[in-house]
Amino acid sequence: MLRYTVKRLGSLLASLVVASLVIFACIEVVPGDPASFMLGINAQPDTVAALREELGLNRAPHERYFAWVGGLVTGDFGTSYTYRSPVSEIVVERLAISLPLAIYALSLTILVAFPVGILAATRRGSLTDISVMATTQLGVAIPNFWFALLMVLIFAVKLRWFSAGGFPGWDAGFLAAVKALTLPAIALALPQASILARVMRSSLLDTLSEDYIRTARAKGLTGRQALRRHALRNALIPVLTIIGLQFSFLLAGAIIIENVFFLPGLGRLVFQAISQRDLIVVESVVMLLVFAVIIVNFLVDLAYAWVDPRLRSRT
Amino acid sequence: MTEEGLLRAALRSRNLVVGHLLAAAFAIGAVLSLFWTPYDVTELTIATRLQAPSAIHWFGTDHFGRDILSMIMVGAQTSIAVAIVAVGIGMGIGVPLGLAAAARRGHLLDETIMRGNDLVFAFPSLLIAIMITTVFGPSALNAIIAIGIFNIPVFARLTRGAALPLWTRDYILSARVSGKGPVRISVEHILPNVTNLLIVQGTIQFSLGILAEAALSYVGLGVQPPTPSWGRMLADSQTLIAIAPHMAMFPGFAILLTVLGLNLAGDGLRDLLDPRIRNA
Numbered sequence: 001m002l003r004y005t006v007k008r009l010g011s012l013l014a015s016l017v018v019a020s021l022v023i024f025a026c027i028e029v030v031p032g033d034p035a036s037f038m039l040g041i042n043a044q045p046d047t048v049a050a051l052r053e054e055l056g057l058n059r060a061p062h063e064r065y066f067a068w069v070g071g072l073v074t075g076d077f078g079t080s081y082t083y084r085s086p087v088s089e090i091v092v093e094r095l096a097i098s099l100p101l102a103i104y105a106l107s108l109t110i111l112v113a114f115p116v117g118i119l120a121a122t123r124r125g126s127l128t129d130i131s132v133m134a135t136t137q138l139g140v141a142i143p144n145f146w147f148a149l150l151m152v153l154i155f156a157v158k159l160r161w162f163s164a165g166g167f168p169g170w171d172a173g174f175l176a177a178v179k180a181l182t183l184p185a186i187a188l189a190l191p192q193a194s195i196l197a198r199v200m201r202s203s204l205l206d207t208l209s210e211d212y213i214r215t216a217r218a219k220g221l222t223g224r225q226a227l228r229r230h231a232l233r234n235a236l237i238p239v240l241t242i243i244g245l246q247f248s249f250l251l252a253g254a255i256i257i258e259n260v261f262f263l264p265g266l267g268r269l270v271f272q273a274i275s276q277r278d279l280i281v282v283e284s285v286v287m288l289l290v291f292a293v294i295i296v297n298f299l300v301d302l303a304y305a306w307v308d309p310r311l312r313s314r315t
Numbered sequence: 316m317t318e319e320g321l322l323r324a325a326l327r328s329r330n331l332v333v334g335h336l337l338a339a340a341f342a343i344g345a346v347l348s349l350f351w352t353p354y355d356v357t358e359l360t361i362a363t364r365l366q367a368p369s370a371i372h373w374f375g376t377d378h379f380g381r382d383i384l385s386m387i388m389v390g391a392q393t394s395i396a397v398a399i400v401a402v403g404i405g406m407g408i409g410v411p412l413g414l415a416a417a418a419r420r421g422h423l424l425d426e427t428i429m430r431g432n433d434l435v436f437a438f439p440s441l442l443i444a445i446m447i448t449t450v451f452g453p454s455a456l457n458a459i460i461a462i463g464i465f466n467i468p469v470f471a472r473l474t475r476g477a478a479l480p481l482w483t484r485d486y487i488l489s490a491r492v493s494g495k496g497p498v499r500i501s502v503e504h505i506l507p508n509v510t511n512l513l514i515v516q517g518t519i520q521f522s523l524g525i526l527a528e529a530a531l532s533y534v535g536l537g538v539q540p541p542t543p544s545w546g547r548m549l550a551d552s553q554t555l556i557a558i559a560p561h562m563a564m565f566p567g568f569a570i571l572l573t574v575l576g577l578n579l580a581g582d583g584l585r586d587l588l589d590p591r592i593r594n595a
Binding site: 011014015018019022023026027030037137138140141142143145146149150152153157248249251252255256259260270271273274277279282286289290293294297 | 430433434436437438439440441442445446447448449450522526529530533534535536546549552553556557560563566567570571572574575578579
């Protein structure tokens with residue numbers, strides 16, 4: 001397991017380096033001169049020169065790249081041109097909303113998808129199974145931001161159970177904050193839970209038809225015991241893959257859903273930064289999200305090896 | 316299975332028929348809107364704004380008095396065009412990469428292509444769109460490129476995975492013995508055998524493309540006004556949802572039904588084209 005981990009760690013580092021190069025090239029090299037880009041066409045030459053100096057643009061691109069990466073490693077993301085404060089501070093502030101939202105949505109996804117998928121698989125062909133398949137088919141096809149709008153219409157505008165948007169802050173109390181994140185989390189979780197429930201169902205159906213399940217039943221285990229001791233663990237491998245993939249969709253989805261509910265998270269930050277051409281903020285947020293996706297994929301790979309020891313020797 | 320038998324099986328599959336009918340309805344709407352729409356979508360009539368659905372405006376009007384049915388028809392053009400080109404990019408680049416990786420299994424080329432794929436997978440299409448928009452400004456082209464790039468590793472992996480077992484088959488061996496090179500074998504023998512799989516995945520990516528385009532246009536990174544797009548229409552409806560909920564209903568249902576149709580069609584095609592499932 002140690003050798004496997006070290007090997008995976010190496011490719012993790014390589015991915016991070018290449019990803020950072022791509023992001024740096026797209027945002028800082030492609031626009032030509034970032035300073036005049038950020039200030040727009042009407043900027044005075046001396047203002048542009050001052051910003052060039054401030055951003056360190058007079059250095060060669062490779063020096064700037066190393067300075068940027070060095071900063072990322074030490075937690076210094078640079079200074080936002082529009083907010084006039086360190087990007088790391090702004091990002092941490094926004095993460096306090098986006099991260100709990102993503103975790104909340106992922107927990108809902110798993111809490112709903114696992115039992116529903118297991119139920120449908122163990123009662124294959126029944127009315128329960130058919131309704132699960134029909135509902136999840138709809139859940140996969142529904143755009144989550146539209147579902148979010150519909151929930152606002154029903155639960156905020158008509159029933160007035162929730163507010164239509166905004167975030168009171170964690171200072172307002174844990175429950176108030178969680179309540180503000182509930183509709184967004186449900187909207188995010190719906191399509192993901194639908195996908196995961198379908199994967200869980202089909203994966204479990206595959207394992208339930210394996211010979212070792214028949215053997216277990218022949219040894220005298222009840223269906224439930226065979227399911228718990230043998231089938232579930234084996235069925236988890238494809239499910240883990242999907243959870244790993246879903247994390248990146250969840251992050252991207254969170255950016256969009258934050259827009260529906262006017263939540264001041266990373267999503268709002270990045271869209272404001274785009275309209276204000278605050279390249280430093282966009283660059284940092286994109287890098288942070290890509291970093292998160294790569295780390296999660298790495299963890300999923302490790303989780304595989306933990307669930308399925310055969311994988312350790314194969315790679 | 317004969318062609319006639321295949322057609323009969325296709326008509327028996329409820330998923331396939333319902334899915335194709337749904338998708339076709341929107342495709343027909345899109346084509347029709349090239350020549351005719353009930354109202355002109357560029358015409359702003361403030362006097363008739365925010366009208367609820369009626370006999371005159373079946374789906375009501377928006378905050379500029381534009382007919383929503385007409386806008387949905389024109390919006391279908393946008394969605395379908397963006398998704399088709401994006402799938403085209405994904406297939407056009409991804410399939411050759413996948414074929415090359417399979418032909419050079421275990422070599423440096425294979426390794427490079429697969430690691431490159433992993434890297435692209437770390438960039439969700441929204442992040443690609445964010446980067447492109449930051450530098451070049453928002454446009455429909457951004458959405459196409461962003462969704463297209465995201466599709467490349469999907470097709471590359473699928474093609475490689477399906478091609479690998481084929482390379483050990485006897486007929487490939489005899490093709491090699493007869494002196495055909497890896498490129499010719501890939502095109503003449505491997506590609507025809509993975510086409511079914513590509514069609515099924517293409518349908519699924521097409522529906523994902525429509526969802527992604529709607530999401531990108533919704534947050535303002537995709538199609539720009541005044542071009543009607545379903546995502547844009549939902550964004551416009553957001554602040555008016557309490558007084559004009561119909562503005563949010565119809566574009567949302569348009570997306571839902573198109574995506575649902577394509578997904579059902581994809582499921583139906585997979586059942587039909589995958590011999591393992593068909594014979595089971």
